[in-house]
Amino acid sequence: MPTPTCIALPKVRFERGFLAERARLVRDVVIPYQWDALNDRVPGAERSGTVSNFQIAAGEKSGEFYGLWFQDSDLAKWLEAASYRLATHPDAALEAELDGIIATIAKAQQPDGYLDTFIQLKAPDQRWTRLYEWHELYIAGHFIEAGVAHFEATGKRTLLDVVCKLADMVDRKFGPGEGQRRGYPGHEEIELALVRLARATGERRYVRLAAFFINQRGTAPNYFDDEVQRLKLEKLPVYFYRGRWAYLQANKPVRDEPEPVGHSVRAMYLYTAMADLARELNDDSLRSACQTVWRNLCDYHTYVTGAIGSEWMGEQFSIRYDLPNDRAYAESCAGIGLVFFARRMLDLELKGEYADVMERTLFNNVLAGMALDGKTFFYVNPLEVRPEEARHRYDQHYVKTSRVPWFGCACCPPNIARTLTSLGAYTHSVQADGLAVHLYTDCALEADVAGAKVKLAVATDYPWDGRVKVTVNPAAPARFTLRLRLPGWCTQPAASLNGAAVDLAAHRCDGYLHLGREWRAGDVVELDFPMSVQRLRAHPHVSYDVGCVALQRGPLVFCVEQADNGEHLSLLRLPKTAELAARFDPALLGGCVVIEAPAERLQPATQELYSTAEPAVAPAQLKAVPYCLWNNRGEGEMRVWIRES
């Protein structure tokens, strides 16, 4: 059984820099704020009802279930995030809050282990009858993740026991045995959670259950066909319009579908679990399926911000190259799912392209989901917004022109929180013979590497500056390989070891610099990733981006905002020859790099709607800010893809 490769969370500390600041915001603001939201204590935010539902199910109060059929999962994700916070920043008051709500959850759990307040309060006789629609297994998955996180953070088994009882109940109910259901979740999540539970408890049964769900998925006869027949359903919800069970990746066995299809969050959670299982079970066919779907995902379905899922209806993937900017769905949760998938692929094979995507999605799509004050959130992350149009056109009605405090369907905010409180799981990993650095940010960590205790200090102003100083401090001299990612966006990386230049050609492999040697305390690797401003162009089959460029500097994609460039951003043109200058503005948006360039702006030649007159061209100054920081200065137009002239 392969060992988990994450470095335990408390062992990676982030104290300064861009990511650390966002993580601090989550700890100090988002987690308390979301706890208030889950308790319906945020004025002006949409009602959640989540905690209340558990209190009712636990018999602590009377009332009716409120919210969507997957409302429970909001609490589970928050519990996971809060546990990560406790792991890195212990806090007795928060721990007591968790103890309290976990006791309520335990009381709400039914004697046989079942736990789903929607079903318990609304349809107790209909357990497991609508797997295609209801989210019992999805919710179970999130509680399992929370239980593992809480256990690892606090050492307490209170929530872990609850989720083991729940997982055992699921394990009795589903499987290939006699009297067991052959079904699997309509919304994947429990599969990856079961792998985590197996790792935390050492109980391999959970891996087998996850493998059953994965292997059963999409096989003929289709479980969901049987289910809707039993339910005598005449028609499915409209979001199944495109390919029926493809919406939930169950149109064919998972190894037979090379293309990312259907609901994008579901797809990511599925692929994450497939990658987990490929590794746990050393399953080559699953590994190969993951590689194929990864290739197609990256080559045809990903926005330049790392966002995925371009179709609103069903929150799903569209056809290849169909990546509209103003109607992007690009859900924050789908981006988080892609970060999960990429991270698992890195465990399968250490290749820079996985870390490149993980970085791009985290730094752009995911971070954009949360405001600078940590109090408002985007669910949908378009790459172009014209607020007037988004407010009026029905086909953009899901595009919010400003972040909002909470959502009726509040999957994204706690998902962002749990990701940013567990950054250490993404930045580094250990291998049998060494230690890898995937994402650069200022931090310090301790790890057991090839039998040695190693401390690593990473000093950098990334993502604003590409210089990184890595100080290696083994307790005693130790031989291992330090693997340092060479970001894909960087065309001319340089490295030195204790002041002597490293021959990159000799030490570079699959996007990582491999430095195998006996490391001694105080060894210093200096990396330099020059951050020039790059003009990215989309494959011309992305019709929406033809004639446009996106500006990228380091891992960050930039955008132009109305606040800096006035309205009608589609009239702004960047000449091919214009020089792009980057500078750090400490006063802007909490301090960020801005890109400036001489540009031009089209102007109406006439008030006529159509005429033979060419528009006039006036000089203009273009100013771009990081996409992840957009919409922190009030509502206004925004555009990632800028016309080139």
Added chain:
Amino acid sequence: MPTPTCIALPKVRFERGFLAERARLVRDVVIPYQWDALNDRVPGAERSGTVSNFQIAAGEKSGEFYGLWFQDSDLAKWLEAASYRLATHPDAALEAELDGIIATIAKAQQPDGYLDTFIQLKAPDQRWTRLYEWHELYIAGHFIEAGVAHFEATGKRTLLDVVCKLADMVDRKFGPGEGQRRGYPGHEEIELALVRLARATGERRYVRLAAFFINQRGTAPNYFDDEVQRLKLEKLPVYFYRGRWAYLQANKPVRDEPEPVGHSVRAMYLYTAMADLARELNDDSLRSACQTVWRNLCDYHTYVTGAIGSEWMGEQFSIRYDLPNDRAYAESCAGIGLVFFARRMLDLELKGEYADVMERTLFNNVLAGMALDGKTFFYVNPLEVRPEEARHRYDQHYVKTSRVPWFGCACCPPNIARTLTSLGAYTHSVQADGLAVHLYTDCALEADVAGAKVKLAVATDYPWDGRVKVTVNPAAPARFTLRLRLPGWCTQPAASLNGAAVDLAAHRCDGYLHLGREWRAGDVVELDFPMSVQRLRAHPHVSYDVGCVALQRGPLVFCVEQADNGEHLSLLRLPKTAELAARFDPALLGGCVVIEAPAERLQPATQELYSTAEPAVAPAQLKAVPYCLWNNRGEGEMRVWIRES
């Protein structure tokens, strides 16, 4: 009371040329085909049920109502078209078919004059209770138009009597008097029909009823608010999302709304009636309201094809400049409504801009609605189609990638038919002191002009060629003014009278050449409207068209199709300096002008989705065909707005 200005249909004959050919197609193919469709005799087409509904209501057969609540109107529009056909091309068999169905309609009509098979068969106790939604008055309007047309074509009063009885019933029910309803139609149409009925019968009561509907509309307290309160409706259908009663132009009194809003067909029928009434009643405030809404319609809401209504949800107007090409709704019926409105504005004031819009919309948007074989139709007329995307994206699900034989909601095909069978009502009009030619097409007509019998022969290959020869043949020498439109698209028109050049500057007024003189038999006016290929540019606030040009030659807007230019039309670029050559291709699409130019085509520099590499540019040949003829060679991409480089 102003005289009607249309020239009676049989007095204008179209025998050759582009429009005549389309009109012939309607006579020979479309009308019989649609009669079969209304009788559910077209294999593979969606069921209509329309004739059957009347037979059931008439007691001629048993069965249940089938179709939408406005299904009756399909028959009414067909009756109107068939009547026009009888007017110009008498046909005993068709006339007998009409006599038969009119007898059925008369039998279906209730003793008090009420006629609506949906209500009669489905909800007989709910007459006039849901004006905001059901279409009783709309259907009545279409039957009234049909009754007038049938009477004018055949001299028979059979249908006219039915519709007078119906109109009288409505006139008793609605009005300002005691016991009368203050309501008005949710879908306008009866207002313009009542004006036609008044003209045909001389009964001014019908004009007063139309004026009541128009003046009452949108006043406070809002009739529809009262209605939905009476109905205890908790919420309105989603298509009211934008501005509640604005969807049906009843958010404020009609004189107070400067912007075209809501459902675009309803809006056009309303404005048409407003223009009618402004003239009938010499109402300056209505005239001014028409002029204002016309201005805003043309300056902010019209596609270059003359199409209107850019929003699918609710088939309605969007905000200013919001004219997406691939998600255009651009319903054929809305274009027809715009032709009606423009024609009425020409009656209010003879200005070329009204005829320009009428011509643009008729020749491009409306004609595109019907296939070259007259058997399939577009309801929605986008300006850009990528079939794969239109088939897969939900927000384009209403875009058909090929014309279809019939629709469940089949308003458009018979609307196209009635327009093309009554072309003479649009091409010319008479004034007290003269005769005007609005649209050029080969034709011959007779008219009473200022007391004289005048024959006019128009010889031209328009729209392929801009030379027009008008031969004037008064029965005896007669003094009157011949007003010949100078098309707005033509920058250098020329004219001669009996061989001598006409000084245009001296005789030009508001887009018309005014030739007042004593005309003698054989007088010849020759007009020359040179048709160079023009590159049209949209106002730059139409973000979708920035950087693109539309090609126009004469009244026709052109498009590029995959059949001529390969796929990925967004990669085609027309250099600013490229020479555009036009030639007539007798073998293509029934004979048409094509535009050709040396162009270029972007090619992927790499298979990567995003890279810093610039796409390669390869030479290409661009070939454009008239937009109204697109999609007659199988499914494929199409694009009106072409990137310019």
